[in-house]
Amino acid sequence: MATVAARIPVPFEVYRYDPASGAPPHYQRFSLELAPHTPVLSALLRIREELDSTLALRYSCRSAICGSCAMLINSKSRLACQTPVGPEVAQYGRIVVDPMRNQPVVRDLIVDQRPFWSEYERIVPHLIPDPEHPMPEGRTNPMTPEQVDRFRETPRCIACGACYSACPAVEADPSFPGPMALAKLYRFVVDPRDGARRERLLRIQPGGLWTCLRCHLCTSSCPKDVRPSERIRDLKEMAIGLQGATESGSRHAVAFQTNIVERGLLNEMKLVRQTDGLVGLVGQIPQGLRMVRKKPELLHAPPRIEGLEEVRRIYAALKDPEEKGSA
Amino acid sequence: MYRHEVLVVGAGLAGQRAALAAAQAGRDVAILTKLHPLRSHSGAAQGGINAAVGAEDSVDTHIYDTVKGSDYLGDQDAIEFFCTEAPKVVVEMEHFGTIFSRSADGELARRPFGGAGFPRTIYAADRTGLALLQAIYEHLGSANVTVYEEWDVVELVVREARVQGVVAYHRATGEVAGFAARSVVFATGPAGRMYGRTTNAHSCTGDGVAVAYRAGAWLKDMEFVQFHPTALLESGILITEGARGEGGILKNASGERFMARYAPHVQDLASRDVVSRAIVTEIAEGRGFPGGYVHLELMHLGRERVETRLQEICDFCRNFAGIDPVTQPIPVLPAQHYMMGGIGTNAQGATNLAGLFAAGEAACVSIHGANRLGGNSLLETLVFGKQAGIAAAAHAASAGAAEVPAEAVARVETGIRDRMARKDGPLPLAFRTEIQNVMDTWVGIYRNPGDLGRAAEALGRLRARIGTLRIPDGSRAFNLGVSDAMETEHLLDLAEVVVAGALARKESRGAHARIDFPKRDDVHWMQHTIASYRPEGPQLSYAPVAYTRWEPKERVY
Numbered sequence: 001m002a003t004v005a006a007r008i009p010v011p012f013e014v015y016r017y018d019p020a021s022g023a024p025p026h027y028q029r030f031s032l033e034l035a036p037h038t039p040v041l042s043a044l045l046r047i048r049e050e051l052d053s054t055l056a057l058r059y060s061c062r063s064a065i066c067g068s069c070a071m072l073i074n075s076k077s078r079l080a081c082q083t084p085v086g087p088e089v090a091q092y093g094r095i096v097v098d099p100m101r102n103q104p105v106v107r108d109l110i111v112d113q114r115p116f117w118s119e120y121e122r123i124v125p126h127l128i129p130d131p132e133h134p135m136p137e138g139r140t141n142p143m144t145p146e147q148v149d150r151f152r153e154t155p156r157c158i159a160c161g162a163c164y165s166a167c168p169a170v171e172a173d174p175s176f177p178g179p180m181a182l183a184k185l186y187r188f189v190v191d192p193r194d195g196a197r198r199e200r201l202l203r204i205q206p207g208g209l210w211t212c213l214r215c216h217l218c219t220s221s222c223p224k225d226v227r228p229s230e231r232i233r234d235l236k237e238m239a240i241g242l243q244g245a246t247e248s249g250s251r252h253a254v255a256f257q258t259n260i261v262e263r264g265l266l267n268e269m270k271l272v273r274q275t276d277g278l279v280g281l282v283g284q285i286p287q288g289l290r291m292v293r294k295k296p297e298l299l300h301a302p303p304r305i306e307g308l309e310e311v312r313r314i315y316a317a318l319k320d321p322e323e324k325g326s327a
Numbered sequence: 328m329y330r331h332e333v334l335v336v337g338a339g340l341a342g343q344r345a346a347l348a349a350a351q352a353g354r355d356v357a358i359l360t361k362l363h364p365l366r367s368h369s370g371a372a373q374g375g376i377n378a379a380v381g382a383e384d385s386v387d388t389h390i391y392d393t394v395k396g397s398d399y400l401g402d403q404d405a406i407e408f409f410c411t412e413a414p415k416v417v418v419e420m421e422h423f424g425t426i427f428s429r430s431a432d433g434e435l436a437r438r439p440f441g442g443a444g445f446p447r448t449i450y451a452a453d454r455t456g457l458a459l460l461q462a463i464y465e466h467l468g469s470a471n472v473t474v475y476e477e478w479d480v481v482e483l484v485v486r487e488a489r490v491q492g493v494v495a496y497h498r499a500t501g502e503v504a505g506f507a508a509r510s511v512v513f514a515t516g517p518a519g520r521m522y523g524r525t526t527n528a529h530s531c532t533g534d535g536v537a538v539a540y541r542a543g544a545w546l547k548d549m550e551f552v553q554f555h556p557t558a559l560l561e562s563g564i565l566i567t568e569g570a571r572g573e574g575g576i577l578k579n580a581s582g583e584r585f586m587a588r589y590a591p592h593v594q595d596l597a598s599r600d601v602v603s604r605a606i607v608t609e610i611a612e613g614r615g616f617p618g619g620y621v622h623l624e625l626m627h628l629g630r631e632r633v634e635t636r637l638q639e640i641c642d643f644c645r646n647f648a649g650i651d652p653v654t655q656p657i658p659v660l661p662a663q664h665y666m667m668g669g670i671g672t673n674a675q676g677a678t679n680l681a682g683l684f685a686a687g688e689a690a691c692v693s694i695h696g697a698n699r700l701g702g703n704s705l706l707e708t709l710v711f712g713k714q715a716g717i718a719a720a721a722h723a724a725s726a727g728a729a730e731v732p733a734e735a736v737a738r739v740e741t742g743i744r745d746r747m748a749r750k751d752g753p754l755p756l757a758f759r760t761e762i763q764n765v766m767d768t769w770v771g772i773y774r775n776p777g778d779l780g781r782a783a784e785a786l787g788r789l790r791a792r793i794g795t796l797r798i799p800d801g802s803r804a805f806n807l808g809v810s811d812a813m814e815t816e817h818l819l820d821l822a823e824v825v826v827a828g829a830l831a832r833k834e835s836r837g838a839h840a841r842i843d844f845p846k847r848d849d850v851h852w853m854q855h856t857i858a859s860y861r862p863e864g865p866q867l868s869y870a871p872v873a874y875t876r877w878e879p880k881e882r883v884y
Contacts, residue, residue, distance in 0.1 A: 020802050037649055045529075049756040053808050054800040061528040063564045063643060065457060066366040082646050106499065107805045113363075126465040127424040140421040142433035148426065155426045155451065155458060156638075159365050193424065224642075 005035040010043065010085045011094040014055065018107050025105075027096070028052070036086025040078075040095060041069050043085060044109075056108040064223055067160035071109050072098035077162035077221040100165035102178075115174070116164045119181040123204065127188070130195025141193055154187040154231060156224040163218035163228050169211045176211040177204070179218035179228030186231040189238065201239050209236050210249020251275045261315055264305030268298050328731055331357040331473065332723040333716075334492065334508035336480045336535055339367035340456070340705065341687025341712035342514035343463045345676075348716025349512075350470045354723050357473040359495055359506060361530065361810070364464050364474060368516050368528045369687075369708060372456025373567035373639065375438060375448035376420075376709075377702035378413035384445045386410050393703060394877045396442045396598050397696025398837035399853060400548065402873035405674045405692045409703075412710045417449055420709065425462040427451050428636075438572040438636075440701045442598035442884065446572075448702040453567050453639045456705060463709075475506075479810050480534050481739050483511065483542035483683065484731050490682030491729035493538075494739050498810060501803030503740045505731025510682050510719035513539055513670060514712060517688040520814075521822040522663035523763035526558050526565035535689045537817035539670050540824070545679045546858040547671035547691040547870075549821065550828030551838050553699055554772050555664030556602035559648050560620050563662040566640055568701040570657075571595045573636050575625045577606070578656070579614040585621075590884040597884035600698045600838045603661040607772050610660075622656035661772060665704060667695040667838065668828075671857060676715025682722060686715035693855065696872075697837020743798075743809055752795035755811035761789055762818050770826060775842040779830045786823050793819055820860075827865045828856045849879050 010032045017025035030047050041059055048055050058068040062081045069080040074092045077100060088095045103111035135141065163179035164170055170178045177185075185204055189197050209232065218228040236253065245254040255274035259266050268291070273281045281288075292298050305311070333349040335342045338360035350356045358364070379389040389410040394401055417435070421427060428436040428450050439446040451458035475495075482494040484505070492507040518533025519525040540546050556577075557566040571577075576595050579585045589605040590597035597605075610619045625633050630653045634641055637652070644652045669691035676684040687708045694707060769782035793816060798808035834848035835841050853872055858865040 018802050018804070020804060039647070045756075048807070049754070049760070053754055053756065053798075053811075054802070054806075056805040056807055060362060060366055060530040061368065061371050062562070063371065064646065065371045065454070065639070066362070066368070066528060068362070068366050084646075107802070110805050117363075121468070126469050135422045138415075138418060140418050140427075140435055143427075143429050144433045145429050145431060148429050151426055155461070156454065158370070158457070159363075187426075191424070191426075193422075 005037065007033040007035055008086065008089060010034045010089055012043065012047070013094060013096045014044070014047070014109075015098045016055070016108055017105055034085050037084045039081050040073055040083045040085060040088070040097065041080035044080060044097070056110050058110055065158060067158035070100055070160040070162040070165065072100060072165070077101070077165040079160060079162065079223040082223050100161060102165055102167065102170045103161070113161055116161045116178065116180070119164075119177040120159070120184060122177060123181050123185040123188070124200070125184055125188070127191065127194050128196040130193070133195070135193070143192060147192055150190045151187055152231065153224070153226045154183050157183060157226045158224055160223060162221045162223060166217040166221040168215060168217065169213050173211050175207055177208055179232065182209070182212075182235060183226055183228040183231045186235055189235065198242065201235065201242055204235070205239055205247060205250075209239060210247070210252070248275055248280075257315070261312055263302055264308045264311050265302040267301050270301070328505040328507055329357070329475070330507045331355050332508065333357070333510045333512065333719045334359060334506050335512040335514060335716070336360070336493065337367070337514035337516060337687070337689065338362070338364035338474065339369035339514060339516055339687060340459055340463060340708035341689075341715070342367075342512070343467050344709050344712030345512045345514055345684070345686055345716035345719065346472045347463070347467055347470055348713045349510075349720040349723070350472050352717060352720035354720045357475060357506070359475045359478045359480060359493070361477060361479045361498065361534070363476050365460060367460060368531055369705070370457040370460040371528060371565070372705050373453045373565060374440060374569035374572065375450035375455045375702045376417065376459070376705040377440070377443065377447050377700070378417040378449055378706065379410065379445070379447050380414045380417065380435065380449070384447050386413070388444050389413065389447060391877060392443050393694060393700055395882055396698055396700040397694070398698055398847065398882055399849065399877070399879040400551075400696030400836060400855070400872060401694050402692065403875040403877055404873045406694050407875060408674050409694045409707070409710050413706055416706060416709045420459055420462055423462045423466040425451065425458050427458065438569055439596060440572050441568050441596045441602065442700045443702070448569070448572065450569065452635070453569050453637050459705060459709070479813055480515065480538055481813060482735060483538050484735055485542050485680060486730070486732070488681060489726065490680055492731045494731060494735050496739070496743070496809060496813070498805055498807070501806060501809070503736055503743065505736050507729040507731045509723040509726040509729045510684060512676070512684040512686065512715050512719045513689050514685065514687045514715070515689045517666045518818060518821045519663050519666065520759070521762055521818045521825070522766045523760065524558075524563045524767055525663040526555055526563055527663065532814035533817045533821045534814065535685070536670055537820045539678070539680070539683060539685065540820060540858070540860050543680055543860065544683060545671040546824055547668055547855050548693055548697070548828070549666070549668035549824040549858060550832055550856060551667035551697050552663060552770070552825060553599055553665035553667060553838050554603040554661040556599055556606055556661050557623050557657075557659040558662035558664070559643065560658040560660050562647050564643055564647050565664065566623060566643070566657060566659060567637070568599070570623060570625060570637055570640055573625075573632060574628050575623055577602070578622045578624055579609045580616045581614060583614070585609050585614065593884045598698055598882075599664075599701065600840070601884055603772050604840060606661055616658065620658045620660045623659045624656045625652045626654060626656070665699055667691065667693070667697065667699055671855075672711075672715070674711070674714060675718040676711055677718055682726060684715040684719045686711040697839060746796055746798045746809070746812055747801060749795065749797035752797040753792060755796050755798070755808060755815045758789070758793065758796060759811070759815045759818060762786070762815070762822055765789070766822055766825075770829065773840050773842055774829055776830065779826055782826045783830065786819065786826060789819055790823070824858045824865045827867060828858060831867055832856065853879065
């Protein structure tokens with residue numbers, strides 16, 4: 001610890017944009033000599049203090065707890081205070097710093113987070129009293145360690161927005177609440193003190209859950225290991241458990257599974273009908289015709305694959321944790 | 328101009344609790360913060376919140392521990408109120424939705440903390456501040472409170488012998504505006520960034536404290552600066568006292584558990600001032616590791632306990648120091664952590680200025696006296712945030728209409744424009760580093776008149792230059808130089824008060840350790856330091872300590 005780590009040259013390319021200047025966005029180059037474990041935030045603050053004090057960014061705690069300094073570092077949504085320069089330089093030869101995605105840039109590395117916060121507001125982020133079970137007068141609600149465990153890692157969320165920036169579903173469909181809001185929703189849905197757990201699930205369902213692409217970019221970009229994609233999966237399971245497959249998204253998930261268990265391959269025609277019904281199928285005819293022109297075999301149900309029994313056993317094992325344990 | 332009945336400046340736990348209380352009293356309330364409320368530094372508090380709950384503990388023991396921890400400088404009447412409120416606060420926060428850690432029986436888990444006679448620190452893993460901040464922000468969302476984000480407070484408006492609002496600067500747009508309010512609550516947190524080696528966030532620049540001071544508010548006990556014993560060697564990032572509460576121990580370079588020599592009864596869980604002094608003494612006497620630090624060991628606690636109860640600490644060590652606390656010792660050194668002093672208030676949050684209230688670390692009630700106990704600061708934010716909110720609402724109900732004169736806004740605008748127009752002069756961040764170097768070098772854990780005198784002189788030289796700060800950025804949107812310059816002014820004003828108070832106080836008490844006066848002197852110095860603003864430098868006077876049941880005696884841990 002006492003030995004001073006050797007410094008390495010670190011080339012930076014930092015996104016600069018000031019709408020008031022009338023100039024288009026550009027990258028400003030800086031070259032610093034830094035110890036490899038230096039966080040990107042410290043480097044940016046050194047740039048502000050010694051090289052160019054006009055660089056605008058948000059930062060506060062420098063210890064990954066305030067959530068201010070999320071940005072793109074070599075195209076990944078990260079906290080600048082928690083990303084050391086060494087591995088970035090080793091992998092990319094330089095450090096390119098951009099503002100987060102999916103939110104308008106205000107200046108340099110600062111984005112307008114209002115879209116992110118309005119999704120957070122949309123899930124009604126506070127305990128809703130349960131008239132059947134009022135809070136105990138003058139004492140705390142008992143909660144078993146198991147009930148606390150059910151929150152998973154969601155209490156660690158620092159609302160930095162890295163997941164929202166990384167999410168392709170947010171980019172494709174701005175009405176999708178995004179990973180943070182859904183992880184927050186999960187936190188209330190599993191809270192034994194909340195009086196609206198069922199209503200929360202029902203309310204979020206139309207469009208809210210099923211737009212998730214299951215790409216897990218939110219989970220891999222989360223600096224606090226909150227694992228939003230896993231909580232979205234949990235919410236989907238709870239939603240189907242609560243009301244069955246009642247809408248396009250959940251029907252699609254169920255149909256997908258049925259297809260695989262039946263034949264081991266997807267039957268595209270059947271999948272569309274099972275997801276959107278006959279009326280939906282009619283709507284998809286132009287797209288269907290284009291697909292069939294490219295791949296005529298889509299008109300026929302696919303053959304059952306070899307080893308289908310194996311696939312079915314996997315599904316059975318997943319359904320029955322006992323069997324999974326013995327497998 | 329913006330107009331509300333009650334304006335709360337700062338959106339950490341104290342500010343949000345004050346806003347909630349004032350809104351519940353039926354007033355029109357707004358919060359002004361330079362961050363987003365969830366990014367406030369309260370969220371960085373790790374270890375826990377003290378409350379005597381359960382049959383084995385008692386409120387009286389909590390009071391006694393706090394009085395003793397304060398080295399008999401805390402006001403005993405305020406401390407009695409504070410500790411009595413504690414269990415209610417915890418219940419309320421649990422009902423607001425805080426996700427606390429639980430013991431096997433489903434009740435709130437508690438851990439031992441420094442200077443406490445009983446394990447009474449309630450926690451949420453090692454992110455208690457974050458858990459509380461989330462819960463109060465969630466709960467505040469169901470109240471009707473307007474939040475102005477990313478606004479710096481610049482001036483407090485005092486007219487006709489009462490506070491009538493503030494002038495503030497909007498980071499996002501560069502707008503300077505008046506916020507008229509019949510009551511103003513300052514809950515702007517600490518000024519830890521007057522030090523370079525600090526656990527505090529970059530945003531902890533004492534804004535409200537300095538703004539109130541310049542407007543005539545009395546600052547109390549500013550010379551009492553707490554150094555947390557265990558901060559990461561290089562970055563100064565906090566390693567919670569909860570690490571020792573869970574059984575972590577400090578060792579010097581020869582592997583000795585040295586706290587046994589300084590605090591034979593409780594060893595590593597002595598009060599923070601005692602442990603910090605022990606660490607610097609070990610290093611000064613050659614028993615530290617080369618380069619000057621000691622080890623905090625958690626390895627003997629086992630992976631399961633360390634990774635579940637000290638999850639954030641594991642991440643901090645792995646990400647910021649490159650070591651794994653499950654298998655390796657953590658190199659630590661004390662760092663500035665907390666300011667016991669602040670805007671002087673009574674237990675209702677009222678200050679010497681009519682219409683100005685203060686709470687949290689920005690305020691000094693005083694309950695922490697010369698040394699704060701771990702777990703008492705989160706509690707303070709909630710107990711006195713609520714009191715300040717109630718008092719501010721009551722004052723607003725009877726006070727007349729408030730106005731912010733256009734000249735006050737224009738004066739601030741001119742000041743900003745002048746700095747932006749200046750062609751030469753120091754840059755704010757580099758200038759701030761100079762302040763930090765002075766404080767790190769000469770105003771540390773052990774103090775002596777020579778060093779303090781050098782600090783006063785150096786700050787005086789900085790004072791002569793601060794008027795020439797320049798901002799080489801012509802933009803309105805997120806021109807951070809404007810905020811940097813204002814924060815740097817705040818830090819210099821407050822650093823001068825710390826040094827003046829430390830030079831004057833000729834005794835050692837709590838966190839104020841004078842080498843030339845090693846003993847506590849209750850005859851002459853059992854009194855609060857009051858600093859009031861004069862253009863030539865702080866003017867000091869003294870006020871008595873409120874005393875109820877606890878006779879001062881020697882502090883032994």
